[in-house]
Amino acid sequence: MKLQCPGNPLENYSSRREFLYVGLLGSVGMALPQFFGSRAEAAIKQFPQHAAVAESVIHIFLPGGMSHQESFDPKPFAPAEYRGPFGAIDTKIPGIQFGQFMKETAKIADKLTIIRSMSHGEAAHERGTHNMFTGYRPSPALSYPSFGSVVSHELGPRNDLPPYVCVPSVPNEFANSGYLSSAFGPFALGSDPAQGNFKVRDLNLADGVDHKRFERRRTLLQTVDDHFRTLEKSDALDSMDSFYQHAYKLISSQQAREAFDLSKEDSKTRDEYGKNEAGQRMLLARRLVEGGVRFVSLTAGGWDHHDNIKQGIEKHMPNTDRAIATLIRDLDRRGMLEKTLVMVTTEFGRTPKINPTAGRDHWPRVFSTMLAGGGMKQGYVHGASDSLGGEPDQDPVSIQDLAKTVYHQIGINAQTELMSPGARPIEIVDGGDVLDAILANKA
Template sequence: MLQSSVLKETVLKQEGFHMRCHGNPFSRRGFLAAGTLGGLGLSLPDLLMRQAAAEQKHYDFIEAKAKSVIHIFLPGGLAQQESFDPKPYSPLEYRGEMGTVKTNTGEVFCESIPQLAKRADKFSVIRSMSHGEAAHERGTHNMFTGYKPSPALSYPSFGAVVSHEYGPRNNLPPYICIPKVPNEYAGTGYLPSSYGAFALGADPARDDFKVRDLDLAGGVDQERFIRRKSALEIVNQRFAERGSCDSVDAMNTFYQRAYDLLDTPAAKEAFDLSKENAKMRDRYGRNEAGQRMLMARRLVEAGSRLVTLTYGGWDMHANITAGVRNLMPRLDVALSALLDDLSERGLLDETLVMLTSEFGRTPKVNADAGRDHWPKVFSVMLAGGGIQAGLIHGASDSTASEPELDPVSPADLATTMYRLLGIVADKELMAPGDRPIEIVNGGKLITPLLA
C-alpha cells in the first residue's frame, strides 16, 4: 500500500498536484507520536501499518494554479511611500515630495507608477508585509527563502525548492536567474547543488547579448561532441563507483540537463531575444527592466518553472525623489507590458508574477532627503497564477510605520506561493545529517488573495 501511495504521488506531481497528508506518518510529529503510543502498547510497526492503511483516506490533492513563477526582485529596499502605499494626508516629512495617481480600481498609488495604476485590476498589492531584519543580507534571506537567517543551517531559495519538487519541463532549466544569481540566498541551501539556478551570464539589454554555453565550442562538431560526452561519462562513472559526492552528482546533473537543452531547438530558441518582434521589444523597453522581463516571459512560456530577475538599486538613503524618478519609469513600463503580454497570450492565469524587495524605507524622510532601511512594513505586488486581481490586502498605519491591518510575514508569502504551485509548504525535506526540515515553517495562507 505504501508503494502504491508513492507511485500515486509521483504521477500526481508530474501532473501538477502534490499530496498532503494530515498526520503524516513519516514526519517528525509522526515519529514522536509513535514513541508516545509505544508506551500504551502500540509498537512502531503497528502504528506505521495503521497509518499506511488510513493514508488513502487522509490525503488532500493540492492542484497547482500556477505552472510558473516570475520573481522580480528590487534589491536595496523599495520605498512603499514612493510606490504602492503613498500617504498623501501625512505631514510632508513623512509623505515625501511625490504626488499620487488614481488607479482604475479607485485606489491611490504614487505618481511614479502611472502605467501600473491603469492596470490595477490585473494585480493585487500587499501593503502589510513585515519582518524584523533591517540589514540587507538578512532581509534578502527572508524574501528568497521564507525563513529568518540561521547560523546553524543554510536554507534553499524558492527556485531551488521548485527545482527539487518538479524538475525540468520541456528540457528548460527549472530555475533560471536573469542575468546572474543575484545573491547567496538565491542558492540551494541544504539541498544538493544540482538544484541550483541556470544563470544567463549576460544582460539581455546588451546589443551583443548571447547566453553562454548554448552552442558547441569553436571547432567542435557533433561527432566530436558525442565522443567527449562518452569519455566524460566513463570518468564520472569511476567517481560514482567510489562513493557519492554532491559536487560530482551535481555536475553530472548539470551536464545531462545541458545535453538535453542542446538537443532541444525549441528550448534553445527561448533564450534568443532576436526571435522577438521588434515592436514587442520596444513595448517592454530597450533597457534592463524591459529586456529582462521579456526574457522571463519567453522562458516561462517555453517551460521554465521559476525565473528570478533583478532590476535597479533601491537603497536610496539620499535624494529619494530623484532616485525614484530615474529608476521607476522603466520598471513601470516593463512590468505593465509583462502583465499585458502574459494576459494576451493566455499565460497570466498560469504564471504567478511577484514583485518584492528585502524591506521598505523609513516613514520619515531623513536629513539627506532620503529614506533609510525599514522592515516593519512594506509592499509586495502579486499577479496571475491563482491570485485574486484588483485587491489591496492589509494596510499600514497613517505614516507607513507599521502594519495596521493583516500583517503578512515572509513565511506567509512563501506558503501562499508554494500553494499556488501545488507544493505542500510544510512538507519536510532532508537536510544534512538526515534532519527533516519543513519547506516553510509556520507560514499561513493569505486566503483573501486566492482566486
Template sequence: MERKIRGTWMDDPAHFRRRSRRDFMYVGLLGGLGLTLPEFLRMEAMAAGTDLAAKGSAPAKSVIHIYLPGGAAQQETFDPKPHAPVEYRGDLKSIETAIPGVRFNQYLPHTAKIANKITVCRGMSHSEAAHERGTSNMFTGYRPSPALEYPCMGSVVSHELGAQKGLPPYVAIPNMPQSAPKNGYLSSAYGPFSVGSDPASNSFKVRDLNLPGGIDDSRFTRRRNLLDAVDAHFTGSKPADNVGAMSSFYEHAYNLVGSVQAREAFNINAEPDAVRDRYGRNQAGQRMLLARRLIEAGTRFVSLTYGGWDMHGRIRDGIARTVPPLDQAFATLILDLEERGLLDSTLVMISSEFGRTPKINKDAGRDHWPKVFSVVLAGGGIRKGCIFGESDAIAAEPDHDSLSVEDLAMTVYNRMGIDASKELMAPGDRPIEIVKDGKVVDELIV
C-alpha cells in the first residue's frame, strides 16, 4: 500500500577574537608554504569550549547536500504529471517506483527502485524567483536581506558541532555555487573548505593538502621548527590567550597538511574501480563518491553541486542528458551508505533553488517557478518510503502539506541535534535565531 503522509545563545570566543587572514599569515610562515586553508582551522583553537555533549544522541552525524543549480523541474524529475495535458506534463514518460502508486520521470529508474528508502517532499514552496535569492533562501532558511548575510546550513553545523578526526567539518565539492551564501555573519572560520577541482577529472588534486612546488618535507620541517621557536618566545614573554589560540591554529594547519588520514579521505583513487564504475565515471558519480568518503572519515557536512538545470529551452534534451548520471549516482550513494551501516547516521538531501513553470514555453522549456517544487530526503532519522505533500494537477502550487524553507531547515538541524531556535550573535551584538519562525515537520522524521 502506498504510504503518503499529509501532513540561549552561548559565548563563543571566535566572535570576540576575530583576526584577518593576513594576521594569520604571521611572519610569512604559512604563506611561504602556499597554504590558503579556510579559517575553520582556528575554530578548534578558539571555540574549544563549545558544549557538544547534547549532540551525541542526534540521529544524523553528518549531511550530504546534493544541490542542483539552476532550478530543477519537478515535472521532469520527482513529480511527473502523467494525466495532465501535454503542454503541462511535457512529452517525457513516467515510471512506477517501489512505492505503489508513485511515479518518477522515466530517466530515474535506479532511484525508482530505491524509492522505499527515501522521502520526496512535493510541496516545497517559497517566493524567490531569482537564482541568487532562491539559492540564498534554500541554503540558509532565510529570505535574503540587504542588511545581513545569513550563514548557510553547513557553516551553522560547523559552528555548532566543530571538527572531528582532523578533518574539515564543512566541505564543498568542487566549490560553493557562485551565488550561494557561505559563513554569513559568522566568522570565516566556519566557511566551507572547497576542494577546488572535480574528482571526476584524471588530474584531480585537492588544493591545500599538498606542499607546493619547491617545498619538500625537509623544508616543511625547518619552517615548522622555526615557527615553534617563534611561538615559544612569544608564549614565554607574553602568555596571552590569543597567543595560545594562534599557536593552536598553526598546529592544526600543519597537522592537516601532514595528516595521512586527511589526505586519504580525499584520495578517491583509493576506491576500487568497481566502486567508481558503480557510481559512474562522471561528475555526479565521482562527487557523490567523494562525499561518501569524507563523511565516512569524519566530515560533518558536505555540499556538492551537479549539473545545470536552468532549462528555459529544449528541456527534454536537457533532462535526457543531465538526469541519468544523477539517477545512477544517487541510488548508488543510498545503497552504498546502507551497506556500510552509514545511512541511518547520514542525512542526504537533494534540493534546488526553485522549480519550473507548469506550462511548457514557446522554446520547449520551462521558466523559473518557486511556488512549488520537490526536495528529496533520506537517511539520518528521516522516514522511508514516503511522499510528503502534493502539488496540484499541473504542478503549479501545493495542493496540501506545503513545505517552507524555514521548516525544511529546522527539520534538518533537528536531525543533527541542533536546536535551530538558538540565537547566534551577529555584528552589532544582535542575537539572531538560527532559523526564525520554523518548525520541525514531525511527519518527516522517525
C-alpha cells in the first residue's frame, strides 16, 4: 500500500483505514504534505556515508537570473557597455570587489566562498531553475527530486520538525520530491513572514477542535489501526503509523510551533534583518535551522532584468544584500555558522553586454554562486570569468560539482542510487566532483 498525494484526497485510498486517516486529519485542521512518510522507497544501493560537517542547509534562491556583473563579479575595467551602470566596491577579501550595491555583504566577505565560474547550458528560466534545485538537467522521461527532498529522504526529521521547509511557499515545481514519494516533499508556510498577520498553516487545531477532542480522535485512530493491523498484517501500516506520529508531534509540540514563531524574536533583531520579504524570510530560516530543520529553501527579490537593470538592482539589491549579511553575522555570533551551510544561487547569469533596453539577457555560460559556513573556506574566491564576464576563464564549476559538494558537507554520499518509479536505479548526482578546493579542511 503506497501513500499517495492526489489532487482529490479521496482518490487512490485503498482501505477504510486510509479513508479514516483523511477524515481525521481534515477534522483537526491538518493539511500537511506527506513529508513524514517512512523510508519505504529507500536507497537500493548504499555507498559508505561520511560524517556530516553541516547539520542544516539554507538555500537562498534569487529567481530570474541575477546579474553576476552587478553582484559578485563586477567588471570595472571593461568598456561601459559591458561594465554596466554601477561601480564596484572593495570587500574584506584583499583584491576582490563586489557590485556597489552589495555594501553589507562586502563587509563580511571574509566569511564567504564565492564561485565565479558556475556554468551550464540552459538559457530558459525553467530549465536553469531545474538545474539549480535538483543537480540534474531536465529530462522529459523523469522528474528529479530537489536537494531538500533528497535530504529529507536520506536524513529524515529532527526535533519534531519537518526536515524540508520552503519559505514562504514552494517556489517552483522543481522544489518538490520528483520521483521520490511525496512523503519527502517540502512543508510550505502558506503565508509570508514579512506580513503583519503572519501565521503558519497546519500548526494549529481547526476552529471548534480543542486538545481534548484532538486526543480523543487520536485514540480512535489508534484503535482502528490495531484492528486493521490484525486483519491485514501489512508492513505498510507501520509505515503509515510513523507518518501519523510525526504529524501529531508537529501539531502538538510547543518546540516545533515556536520555531515558526517570529514574535519570539526581539524587535532589534527583526530590524537588523530588515522588515521586508528578504529580511524576514532569512530570519525565519535561521529560526528553523536553529530548531532542527535540515533544509530550508527561500526566495528573495526578482532578478529578470531584461530592461533597465539599473532600476531593478536599485530596487531589489539593498534589502537582499542586508539580509544575507545579517544572516551570516547572526549565525556566526550564535555559534551556528560552521554547522549551517548557506547557499545563494540563481538560475543563470546575464549577458556580458548591456542590451538596447538598458538591461541584460539570459546567460548560462558563466555566473556566480555564494557559499558560507558548513565547512566552506572563508574569504575565498573560486574560479574566474573572463574580462567581459562572458565565459569561465579558470576552474569552471558544473551544477553537478556544486550538488555533490553540498551533499558531501551534510553527510550524504551523492553516488547513492535511489529507485525511480520504473525500477531504475538513479544516482543522487550523476557526474561531477566534490569541490575540495573550497572546503576548509582541504589543502
